[in-house]
Amino acid sequence: MSLNKVSVLLLSVATSFHAYATTVEQNSHTADLILKNGRIYTGNSQQPWADAIAIKAGKIVAVGSADKVMGFRNGDTTVVDLDRKMAMPGINDAHAHPTWGGLKQLFQCNFPASSSPPQIKERISACIKDQSQSQWIRGGQWTAEFFQRNAIDSPRQWLDAISGDKAILLTDDTGHNVWANSKAMALLSISADTQAPKGSSFEKNPATGEFTGILLEANGYIKSKLPDWSDTQYLQAAKYAVDLANSFGITGIKDADANESVARAFYTLDQKAGLSAHVGVSIRISDEHKKNIFDMPQIMRIRDQYSSRHVNTHFAKIYLDGVPTSARTAAMISPYKSDEHSPGDNQRGHLLLNADELKSALVKLDKQGFTVKIHAAGDQAIRSALDAIEAMRKINGNSGMKPELAHAEFIDPIDLPRFAQLNATADFSPYIWYPSPISDSIQSVVGARAQQAWPTRDLLDSGATIVAGSDWPSVVPDLTPWNAIEALVTRRDPSGQHKGTLWPKQAIKLEEALRIFTKNGAQALGAGGITGSIEVGKSADIIVLNQNLFEVPVDDISETRIVSTYFEGAKVYP
Incomplete structure (x- = not known):
């Protein structure tokens, strides 16, 4: 035994x-x-x-x-x-994009990241037929290595051949990168002399100089130039997402990147019918030129206008870098691997904010009572974020707010103890980091360092706080937390499809994994005093499971289903 x-x-x-x-x-x-x-x-x-x-x-x-x-x-x-x-x-999901997920499921053209070119073609053709009155066909999601695995000389022209007069925009599995056809690029006014905004790039064919239709780190830029969804659609999406969350045992969820429309949708839903979950809203303002705009009067207005009984708006979002996949946009201390697609040995990704910009934003947000979630995937981004938090603490003192560093894939050993020292939180997405296609994609560009990602055990032993979130609808198909809980304990693929174990010494105990998803998640929502555990005086946020997690083999935890919420x-x- x-x-x-x-x-x-x-x-x-x-x-x-x-x-x-x-x-x-x-x-x-x-x-x-x-x-x-x-x-x-x-x-x-x-x-x-x-x-x-x-x-x-x-x-x-x-x-x-x-x-x-x-x-x-x-x-x-x-x-x-x-x-x-x-x-x-x-369960408390501390990092998701529920309204975006609802919009995607209800109103977009979707296909799994494992889809082949013929399958994508078939799906887009069906969506064009179903949405004959729509000018735009939006959806996704193609995997980060799709164009390395499939020989498509011009992704833009490939879409043109099946799109007719429709504008096609397809997001990848990370939610950061976009695949567009010629009609979409024309309507977005992306021409030969268009400069991509800071932190983004529009790929060109090196032989012809023509756009390929792949727009890296450009999803926010694209969204800012498109007609927004209606308030009714946002409301429907928010309701869909919360109902879906409840079906997976989730009674608290933080929207990790919320514009005013998202905040309004949750607020309206709470006023009309009462939300069936505690919701946190991480406010971010952007436009086609900047991914981060720190307009404090505007951010505070959104916070104050849409706060309600079940909606906590005292959160803000900052993007510091991108993703460590084939896009190579996560900021790394050491260079990415060189290949024929990305020649050179000095590529380290990039930071979207310099040290002074990041420090200034953190100081202002912290002073106004915002807990800031900082997207920091690469180890250089982690170091820069911790440096800025340290500078913020020296100016503001310890406000009690715990900045969250998401997704924190790579943490240099020198920086690991700084999380606890600076009262910063590691925001992990264990739904996506066990051996899988996306971890293969990360290893293909990062190299051997990919085998030392997400140091869960070391962080807990150092006294750091860890929270976890699905990042849905990025990468994962739904909000289920049980695959992630199993993976925290085993460091293996719960489906068994991908062999191997990712850095097994970083495995943690089941009790620790459950605490991350309950008590720690409640604290991340600003609701630690009212939910996250079953205690007298707390909100009766309780789920009943089809099996006892402590009595089944650990490899069966992912088979957990909800009897009632x-x-x-x-x-x-x-």
Whole structure:
């Protein structure tokens, strides 16, 4: 028997004989809802497991043994028998793009990143037929190495051959890069003498000098030049995303890149029907020339105008670099590998802000009470972000806000202890970094360093805080957290399709992974005092699972499904 299975068995035996203590709300004597006969993992180290929970007016009033908790029952109490199923705190996704994901699913032309050219052609042709009245066909997502694996001399002309009079824009799996046809480029006024904005590039064929139709780090630029979606569409997208989140056991989610329309959609949804999740909104303002605009009066207006009971708008977003795939836009300390597509040995990506610009932005945002999420994928971007946070701390002192560095793939060992020292958070996306096509893409340009990515164990041991998010709809098809939780524990591909283990010494315990997705995620949402664990006085944000995570083989964690989701004591799924 493996050591892991022995540990699981011992834990199961130990907890099966545990006499549960009961904690109660002293001023409450009745409950609206009681969940009983469960294996309830509370996330509270002082009372890790319980049999039953009593809930009144959306809050937990008792946790513990069934006989004690059932004392809160009266004639109006609803009692749900969990049939010995595992229950736990709701999941908090600390980094996603839920409204973008909703817009993509509801209104765009989608295909999986594994699609071949014939499959993409078939899908686009169907979308053109289905959207005959639309001028634009938008969607995706092609994989970062699509054009290295498929011989297409001119991606732009390839699209032209099937698009007719439609303008086609297809985003890649990272959400950073765009593939466009000639009609789209013409409508976007991208001509031979058009200069790409800072941090972006428009690829050209070296032999002909013509645009290939591949626009790197240009998704934000493109969006700023397109007609925006309507408020009704944003509202529908937000509702779709929150409902989807609930179906995967998510009761808290942070939108990692929100314009005013996104903030308005969540606010309106909360005012109309009440959100069934705690939502964080990371505000970012951009235009076709700049990815980051630090217009403080405008940012504060959006914060104040769209804050509500379930919408926390005290967050902001900064992009510091790009992605370490074939685009080579993540800022690295050492150069990328050289190849025929990207000659030279001194390419290190680039920073979108210099040191003074980043420090100034952080100081201003921190002073105004914003927790800043900084996109920093490469190790040079991480170092620059930590330098700026250190400078901010010297000017502002420790405000208590914990800047988040996303996605933090590569951290130089020298910089690793600085996370805890500077009270900064590592924002990981374990949904996408185990052995997979995108990790292969990263290794193809980064080299051996790709085998030392996401130092989870080392960060936790250093005292740093880690949060996690799906980054959906980038790369991943949905919001399920269970693949990611398994991968944090195994460092392997939960599907089994890609062999190998990514830096196995960085594996962590299941309890640690669950804390990242519950308590830590709640803190990242500014809701650590009200959710993230099952404790008296906290919001009754509880999920019931089809299996006990502590009793199944670790490789089966990804098979977890949600039986029911409760938000503030109300059943919101199914």
